[in-house]
Amino acid sequence: MCCFFPLILRKIFSIIKKTDPTKSFFTEKVEKEFSLMKTFSRFGISSLLLVTILTWTLAACGGEDSTPKSSSSGTGVTVHLGYFPNLTHAAALVGLARKTYEQELGPNKLTTTIFNAGGDLVKVLLGGNIDIAFLGPDPAIYAYVQSKGSVHVLAGASSGGVLFVVQPDENINGPNDLHGKKIADPQKLNTQDVSLHHYLQQHGLKADDQGGDVQVIATSNANTVSLFKQHQIDGAWIPEPWASRLVAESKGKVLLDERTLWPDGKFVTTNIVVRTEFQKQHPDIVKAFLKAEVDTIQYINKNPAEAKNLANEYLASVLPGGKKLDQQIMDSAFDHLSVTYDPLAQTLYTFGDYAYSVGFLKEKPDLTGIYDLDPLNSVLSSQGLSPVTASK
Template sequence: MVASLVIVVAAYAAASDDSGDSGSSSAAPASDTTGTVSTAAPELRLGYFANVTHATAVVGVAHGEFASALGTTKLTTQIYNAGPAEMTALLGGQLDAAYVGPSSALAAFAQSHGQALRIVAGATTGGAELVVRPGIATAADLKGKVLATPQKGNTQDVALRSWLKQNGLTANGDGTGDVSVAPQDNAATLDQFKAGHIDGAWLPEPWASRMVLEAGAKVLVDEKDLWPGGQFATTNLVVNADFLAKHPDTVKALIAGQIAANRWITADGAAAQQLVNDQLKQLSGKALSPTEIQRAFGEQAVTDDPLAASLQTSADHAVAAGLLKKTDLHGVFDLTALNAELAANGRPAVSDAGLSK
């Protein structure tokens, strides 16, 4: 098992030993003036990435939908580069909820024996590509090359290693094999590609677009082409299972805020692109060019549906890549609050693909 997943397990075990739960914030249920018991938490600690594939979170925080829906619950946020580190924080008690790719969520779920977290909503589909030097035309051309991913064991890392294996190429966890995979920070990947030190990368947006438009990379694989109908989960909303049990009203409010944020993104794409770009500059220190933000948005779409049917395939890919042990996924979803909020908005329920408890 990869080192990042071992860290996740250790963090989960330490939090459980110290507090008897997974470390999420909690408070005794309070009663309002009518005597109704409230399960609202005093604080919600939320993790997400400064990526276009996390536009739901970026907008929900910056445009105010999350804070409005959460009411008196204080929203605290933390930015991450990739999923394994974010899941370490969630299992170690530093986060209550997180926007994260399915592979990282699955790894944490599996290593905690299904106890640590629940996927409660979708967020993004699409928006991931393998971009390479122009002289590379086929999978066979990658032999002897160096490719990057955001972090070992994250969703794009799993996708790359699985795809390489399907094309008869080895990519060992220690960086050896037919193709050397070098997980690193996305900004470092762009610099390394420009300097000629790596030959490509499997990246989420906006980094794939930046590689193409700033550094002259070309798309070898658009991940949408590998999935039926082009539909697969890139980002989901997960919550600490203990936090969900103690504060279901807070989780429901967060989901209500997400639905409102996604509705605004869909209704006013131009304004959403501008807001996200402004936030990327604030969070990462650099805004995208108008062409980059337009391309990045065009490669992905926001969704409240976690596209549960794609999760088993994601798990199978991780197993095939040697990054995950075969795992029973039943219990990984809890879409109760999501479907209640969708119904309140006049929208149909979404499927858990039989993977709820």
């Protein structure tokens, strides 16, 4: 095996070079934009692929058995979970802080990876290195359509929690004041990016990437906070707690709470998605994970003060600096969102329409079959809770 090591390396780099998960899915312009996403994002998936294959190869050279996805003890399965350090992912943060997911998974091992936004996570998910993920609606749509059903939405996780915050001294009081302004969002093609582009479209405006004069800057949420403080941007369409940080730390003005754009003020911000192959191999693990999510959401809604503190402490433990957010920021952020396992399916379908209408997708996506809510409804039934639906 070792004598073929150089050939294996050459093959790996050939695969990485040729692989482009965006082809035949996004419009030609967006394919180019997507390929120019953050360099670390592109090489993140390549590195994971490389590390995985090198691990197998080196183990073979040493005559040792290496089985992917198995725990170190050999008594269970390693579940790879992806999420964002946002309060729209409170069900992840609180559940991890309370070790609810680990407890429900029993002998299986849970490992976690933090991502800035959906595009980064989707690449790793489709590469097979994430099994279950907390993910926004548009990246979930991209993953489902592009992979032709190898990813499914299992449940919702949050609704709302997204604000359009602008500089207090820029005289931005409505969409007509956005001409020539610089507006940040978390990442090209992510849900906030789709929402921002659609908002501009609805008001007769265009982003600079579509020939307009509103400059949309895709950057990490943490960097947006810095840019806003430095007056390098005029506003941001951004999730919590970053939105409330702009208000509290830089006196930002809330131009728009995205809930006001949706019927009853409800729209899905975060889903739970799973690789279909993983679900087929480990249905009991998936069901156990969903039970943990339902338990976590019920805990958050019944114990909001404790949940805020747990989320705050957990964020401090995983973000650079290790500093908890002021209580004012936490209270404001939680006031702007709700945690729910209801997938709010109609709003996901609408997000798909938005992505098509702003030119991010070549054709209107066929989302028939994107949901598999049977495992969740089984959990809900066992607890005497009402089922959820994927109907339009």
